[in-house]
Amino acid sequence: MKTKVALVQGGYTGEAEVSFKSAAFVYAQIDKEKYDVFPVTISVDQWYHQDQQGNQYPISKEDFSFQREGEKISFDVAFIIIHGVPGEDGRLQGYFDMIGLPYTSCSALTSALTMNKGYTKAVIQDIPNLHVAQSVLLFNEHRPEAVDLVTAKLSLPIFVKPNAGGSSIGMSKVTDWTALKQALDNAYDAENTGQQVLVEEFVTGREFSQGIYRDTKGELQVLPATEVRTTREFFDYEAKYTPGLTEEITPADLNESQKANADALIKEIYIRLNCKGMVRIDFFIENNTDKFYFIEINTVPGQTAQSFIPQQVRAAGKTETEFYGELIEAALQG
Missing domain, CATH: 3.30.1490.20 (ATP-grasp fold, A domain)
Structure with missing residues (x-):
């Protein structure tokens, strides 16, 4: 029997467009000899699986299953590829916890915490050798x-x-x-x-993004870093999604000391935040000092062919098919 994988895509925000692109890439890469993969779209209006012929099947919110030709289809694991709400902020994770369905991303608590940049910085800021920029956190009452x-x-x-x-x-x-x-x-x-x-105050330095995940043996694996150089004022939405505006160098040109420091700090951030599955951590290395400045963490990173994580997987000598298989198997192990 093949493992039944719900590839959960869409979401409630403008990032749904990116989610569908990421999910299409993941779907194409997952080993179909080993896994039965069912794209499941979650939107504000409906939850459904759509097959290759365009037929739609409503998802029951009682147990995240659907009926097809009189047969109930239930899943063994959820591969979450929703960026933003409700796939990255803990809501979906909490639901899956309640129905007992394993999933590939961080827990509900970690996902909710890391969606809040200010709270995340408060948790990790005392990690030795890690720096955070001076900042002010404003609530609506402060407007x-x-x-x-x-x-x-x-x-x-x-x-x-x-x-x-x-x-x-x-x-x-x-x-x-x-x-x-x-x-x-x-x-x-x-x-x-x-x-x-x-x-936050601006840090003058080189910008990097680096993935990390826990493999099927329970060991942390840090992927090669990507350096981000953009012609824009900073790495904004247009720079992220408009071809030609950004140069991405994978693996990044880091000396041994810089690489060792970044790898160690990324592992410590992952542990401190109690992460699971794959995450991506963005950071600066300050000019002249080589200090590591944390920017943010992304617990459901983009997965198009051009995205940072697939670039880094390939630079590490793996295929995306192997990588996604590892994430699924690690999720099933709990």
């Missing part, structure tokens, strides 16, 4: 005085971004105080981000 709170504590340039959410939606770089109010409004008003804003 009337937000400009004053930021200018009193931070120095330009700064990044203003929603405290939850992804794909750099609602994010701005501010180099002049006159632009702060508009940047704050953009971040506060970004869809499905909870009206919380994180403002």
Whole structure:
């Protein structure tokens, strides 16, 4: 009997478009000789499986199953590839925990915590040799005085971004105080981000993104880092998803000391946040000091052919088929 895998895609936010692209790539790579893979779309209006012929089958929310020609199809494991709500913020994980279905991502608690950039920094900031930029965390109640709170504590340039959410939606770089109010409004008003804003001082350095996962033996495997160089002011939504705006170097050109330090800190972040499955950690290495500055963690990283994780898997000498098989088997082991 093949293992039945629910490839969960879609979501409730604008990141659904990216999720469908990621899921299509994962579907194409998973070993069909070993796994029966069923794409399952989750949207605000409906949950359903759509087969290759375009037939749709509603998913029962009682046990995440569906009926096909009188047969009940239940899953052995869920491969979550929803970016944002509800696949990355712990909601879906909590549901799967309640019905007893294993899944490939972090737990409900870790997923909820890491969607909140400010709370994540609070948990990891005392890790030795890890640095976090000076920041101000703003809630909706702070909105009337937000400009004053930021200018009193931070120095330009700064990044203003929603405290939850992804794909750099609602994010701005501010180099002049006159632009702060508009940047704050953009971040506060970004869809499905909870009206919380994180403002951080700019770190001058090289930007990297690096994946890590736990293999079927329970051992942590750090993938080769990717260096991100963009022609944009910073790595924003357009830079992420518009071809030609960003240069991505995998594996990154790091000396032995830089690589060893980054690998060790990424492992410690993974452990401290009690992560599972694959995650991606973004960080700066500051110019002249080589200090490691944590940016953020992504617990459901993009999985298109051009995405960081597949690039890093290939650089590590693995195929995506092997990698996704490892994630599924590790999830089944619990």
